[in-house]
Amino acid sequence: MVTIKVAINGFGTIGKRVADAIDAQEDMEIVGVTKTGPSFGCGLAAKKGFPLYCTFDDVEKISSFDDSDYDCKGGLSELLSVADVVIDCAPGKMGATNLQKYKSAGIKYMFQGGEKHSLTGLSYTSCANHKENFNAQGTRVVSCNTTGLSRTLVPLFDHCGSLKVECTMIRRAADPGDSDKGPINAIKPVLKVPSHHGPDVMTVKPEIEINSLAVAVPTTLMHVHSIIADLPEGHGLNTEKIIEMWMDTPRVIVMNGKEDRIPTTAEVMEMARDIGRKWGDLHEIFVWEDGVKLIGNRLYYFQAIHQESDVIPENVDCVRALMGTEKDWKTSVSKTDSAISKYYNL
Amino acid sequence: MVTIKVAINGFGTIGKRVADAIDAQEDMEIVGVTKTGPSFGCGLAAKKGFPLYCTFDDVEKISSFDDSDYDCKGGLSELLSVADVVIDCAPGKMGATNLQKYKSAGIKYMFQGGEKHSLTGLSYTSCANHKENFNAQGTRVVSCNTTGLSRTLVPLFDHCGSLKVECTMIRRAADPGDSDKGPINAIKPVLKVPSHHGPDVMTVKPEIEINSLAVAVPTTLMHVHSIIADLPEGHGLNTEKIIEMWMDTPRVIVMNGKEDRIPTTAEVMEMARDIGRKWGDLHEIFVWEDGVKLIGNRLYYFQAIHQESDVIPENVDCVRALMGTEKDWKTSVSKTDSAISKYYNL
Amino acid sequence: MVTIKVAINGFGTIGKRVADAIDAQEDMEIVGVTKTGPSFGCGLAAKKGFPLYCTFDDVEKISSFDDSDYDCKGGLSELLSVADVVIDCAPGKMGATNLQKYKSAGIKYMFQGGEKHSLTGLSYTSCANHKENFNAQGTRVVSCNTTGLSRTLVPLFDHCGSLKVECTMIRRAADPGDSDKGPINAIKPVLKVPSHHGPDVMTVKPEIEINSLAVAVPTTLMHVHSIIADLPEGHGLNTEKIIEMWMDTPRVIVMNGKEDRIPTTAEVMEMARDIGRKWGDLHEIFVWEDGVKLIGNRLYYFQAIHQESDVIPENVDCVRALMGTEKDWKTSVSKTDSAISKYYNL
């Protein structure tokens, strides 16, 4: 089988995870990853056997890797020249600059949710708009929050035909490996009201009406969404049916806080560590079964989002969408997830 | 002037604060406070000159105070016999038992929000139903959260005539002086959906339709409410008018997170420490001006609640309501707050 | 009585506290405090009746206060011209610049522990070297940590004649009102070994041999010192005698973690709030009685330091030392503390 040649531009928090997930797929291969200079991450790439490139085409910067005994194959341009598609995992604000490079290289490109929808004019999440992205030249895989909202809201929308949603995002204030950021003992409301998080869902599913408020709190593990969704008349659902729907939804885990002894995000992440994926990642959205309740037409529920990793499998599906190799999103999801599971057969 | 004789049953977190606030009023005096046995709090009472009684009528327990050189005047019954009104600040679950004692003593009584509305069949908060409590025999001063919601929602309701509200309560997981409780690094959704917090507002203002969701987070300082309120057609308000309304509302502080450099609850409480009330208390509800936004008929805003103290002035007003000494709630509020301000003239 | 005219240059976290403590003394008065521009702190000064000056002599900056309706009396030079002594509470790095201004003004000056000993060549803490500072032109009041170490080590040294000390400082990572700093969930060793904290004691008591290590942890309330002190042969002390010594030491509180139910710094600060000083401050060093143990000649103990306020009374004593109005440090301490207690007679 001919495999899709994937370049990863930026081998950090998201890039290293995407690279591993791509590497686990039979129909794809990593042709290279970039780093700005020699550092710990280069060793990670070497250990995985990923060819290492420099983020820049600057000769001096490329040769700086030699000093640290890392084998740098060249600059970004060289990497792009051997790839079918590049997944941009660079830190924010580099989007516009990088986009030009990708276009010049004439290859397909994917950005992450840190970039705005307007950069590409097209966004992606597996369950919402795989078809709209089929054979597109480039797109943006939406953020962890938008991905999480889409996972539970899209099947609900697909059943009901319309949906009005309000969400309060209780956000982790820093990632686990980030020791600089606070607060240590405070709650920080995001004073842009409504926050940008909810409406971003409309970039992949414009028919869902949604707004959000956000606060940051002193935890590093996960975001929690406190969601209120108004269903249209005649939805024919009840609490149990909604729970069943989500139990049948890919990349959604429904567990009972009380019976399964998972009262907080601490226990959710502990469960994720038991699953055994690298970094203790949880690609799935976690819904508390006993926190779901439909009262009349108004649905209340909580879900938890592993901000570091829920978008990883979406990046894999998105490669198949852009490359036009798998038209059906559910088939792609199934391929992606089964390959990842085999990979982490601890 | 004849002063109202007030007994405090339970001199802990709430009791000590209520006692100080009552003591600051010209029309009231503390005739005694109770402790279950000799402890640090007895010294506090002695320093303030509050007569000390035992929570129980048990002779042995009463005499146990002597061993620690605290002057205990007798048991609860004796305290009740010299009081016009008792403010129950005992820990939860004691309500039903205590209620019988208060009725037997034939004096007026007030419980705190830890007790259920059904215990007294009547609840109180200054801005919502002072009149309904006028000359009543006993009542319940609602909880910190209900008080906080009432402070901003009641004036809105009074203007609009109807109101539908959803609130996500982001709660502090432990009080500042409580080192036992976690979580240290997690978010804990309250899996009773909807939570009891919002609907409790209807015990003082039944016309406001309200539900809530709640999560606990690793902070000790304040609760934050993330609120969505649907106003009826023809409300005639805009964002600015709503902010002005709250600026004119007693016990509501409106400040700008950005301009006033108060981005989180940490800075709110720092501002409270500058005000100089004992314990660094903040009796007022804090609303972020730049977090208020009316879009169509839907209002979004954040407010912060000092869970240890916002109900303190309400307890004072409630004494005047029960005793029938001040019919107008705003006059009582004004008396209460001005007396407290003088007291803490640091 | 002629009072000492005190200027406070910098009315922030330390400045506002020092101003209040000076204001409470019979033999001193605040002739002015400085702010860089109009802000919340100006209102605080106005409320207290402290004349307000601008940190700079710049006319434009001075007039900027008018726009906010604050009554600014002039620039720093004007303030210095009416003062006997200036207490520099400016943020770090301004020391050298400010020192020149104070010398030009020909008045006495005091810096805080954020400045280095070398700036003034003289440092101060009440119990260690009041005499050496008597009638000096200027000095530096040592930091919260050095003050805390001196309070318990100096009496021990005075009894024993020599002392070798090692201390691990477990530091709060951010102040309560600072929401920017992390870490949220990590321990951060201070990789300068030994840390600067311990040796700074030798600027006020050169005979004490001391080193320290430090870590920062995710709390805002207090520093904790874990101390090992080697006593010389023939010290004649035992655990009980050392505890008694500290019980008799000014500005040291000894309480029992178990019996007094004060297991952590959370309960220590709660006790401080009950004392009722503004900002819930604790000027005293807190020693856990049940954490003190002498084994052979080696003494182990823990103490907690309120980093925001323990140096406040030392600043007052230091004024008397520089101005030559009170030769005996214990008499000054007694005056200072009794005046502060009266002030906060809540």
Place this chain on the structure above:
Amino acid sequence: MVTIKVAINGFGTIGKRVADAIDAQEDMEIVGVTKTGPSFGCGLAAKKGFPLYCTFDDVEKISSFDDSDYDCKGGLSELLSVADVVIDCAPGKMGATNLQKYKSAGIKYMFQGGEKHSLTGLSYTSCANHKENFNAQGTRVVSCNTTGLSRTLVPLFDHCGSLKVECTMIRRAADPGDSDKGPINAIKPVLKVPSHHGPDVMTVKPEIEINSLAVAVPTTLMHVHSIIADLPEGHGLNTEKIIEMWMDTPRVIVMNGKEDRIPTTAEVMEMARDIGRKWGDLHEIFVWEDGVKLIGNRLYYFQAIHQESDVIPENVDCVRALMGTEKDWKTSVSKTDSAISKYYNL
């Protein structure tokens, strides 16, 4: 090759990790793990193919697993009857009871550091006393803290011939998956002075003189040790040589906080996640290179301990010691670690 048949009694935090590490070895196999009843952990065991037994011999309890579709092979006695050695990973306080069962079964046994040394009269850690445990009937693998101290102190002792140590343990207050415990915002000194942690080293290396103090802080990731070690005259070491010694020591990682950008335990654990072991574990002790300093004969350093996992490889080595299959501790360590590395070849 005949493999050693290992039973794991208790398949929780430690048990599941030990089982995985044993399972990775060529010379050992898991013959069964126990659970008290059907729960999430049973699924983990099933996924790994570990035979599942009940902690009790009670028929009713054994059959309770059937109801949840878990295949329970029988009670503890049956498991012990097919094992060569049992590793007790039960929660504390069960030691004495379990010891009798193991003795009755006539097989070798290992306890964890939660039990006291007196239970077995023998303790184990790979680098300190593998030889003393060779062919012994039963032992106790020491705790995470004792293991961590031994890893860096034993090579130092072996070089110097004597060692006097003081350690302040800055402990994580709760494990990552434990959301109940606090404190959220405080430091808690362990008021038993000296703490039991340091002296426990003497159960495996009696010649090292050591005491310790301990505090708990609001973090979940790692313990940090702040260590002072007095070397005897004529040690012939300097800071660089000590760092080199540890770089050559198995299961010790030395990295530079500044250059490697690992300033806190957050970044240490992030590095561990990159290594890719299950649960993101770090079996190695982490020493900050720039936190090591020898001044005269006194050595100062910091190390971080992953409390959930550092004892895991020691449990593997200990099996070989008790079974008498590998006399040389370094050879065992090498086998253990290389097998674990292959297992986690992510």
